[in-house]
Amino acid sequence: MAETTSPIEIAVIVNDEAWPENLEARAEEAVRAALALAKPKVKGAAELSILLTNDEEQHELNRQWRGKDSSTNVLSFPQIEPFGPVVGILGDITLARETLIREAEEQGVSFEAHFTHLVVHGFLHILGYDHLTDEEAAEMEGLETRILATLGVEDPYAD
Template sequence: MLEALKHAKPKIKGAAELSILLTNDEEQHELNQQWRGKDSSTNVLSFPQIEPFGPVVGILGDITLARETLEREATEQDTSLSDHFTHLVVHGFLHILGYDHLTDAEALQMESLETQILAALGIDDPYAD
């Protein structure tokens, strides 16, 4: 997360805490249904506890990842589970900080930032064709 903080450049105001939960598809499905109204599992969910682009301090939020989905996607994308896991933690953390991908412009900004962070960690661009 330090690499993400370096690239995203949020206002760090003190000690911060972030929870990461590795769960299964069934639990992720329930969380996605409960909090987003989507009747399916998903690879990563973020639950921010701070204002978007606000100061980074205190409890930042939670990131949940569905293990079976991550394993399947890593195989489908011909990437290591470790690299895919790292990518989705970075993706989830950027959501915690306030980034999103609802519009093309937002997606371009967020994906560019993810790619920079991952490159600094020695991980290939997950969006490259």
């Protein structure tokens, strides 16, 4: 029988009890959809952690690792080379609950849609995608849009 899921173990860790319940399955679904469409070279068993935290902890992580004295919606900490093989410890993604809530309200989208978008966005960073140049942004945003469409989430970049 053919394998229907990739050999990736996804650990969703909740560090803030105020997060809505049952987001673990949605996070896994988002990562697996990104794997299916980004088509990285999967070389074996892999591990990814997704930390659901709050603005205070995210602020500290952003300050410590990026030198930015503010919270942010999502941080990615890749442990593989950009566009390298997907195997072993892939890295960590952290999301800040209060920032996600505020941004979803500002954008007029559901919390779940915004959460899904940022999990996909963070995972694409783990794989090596970035948005530092217009060309990189167009490639990453286009891929995000295609992945999100498979998950029933509207294009977050549409005006």
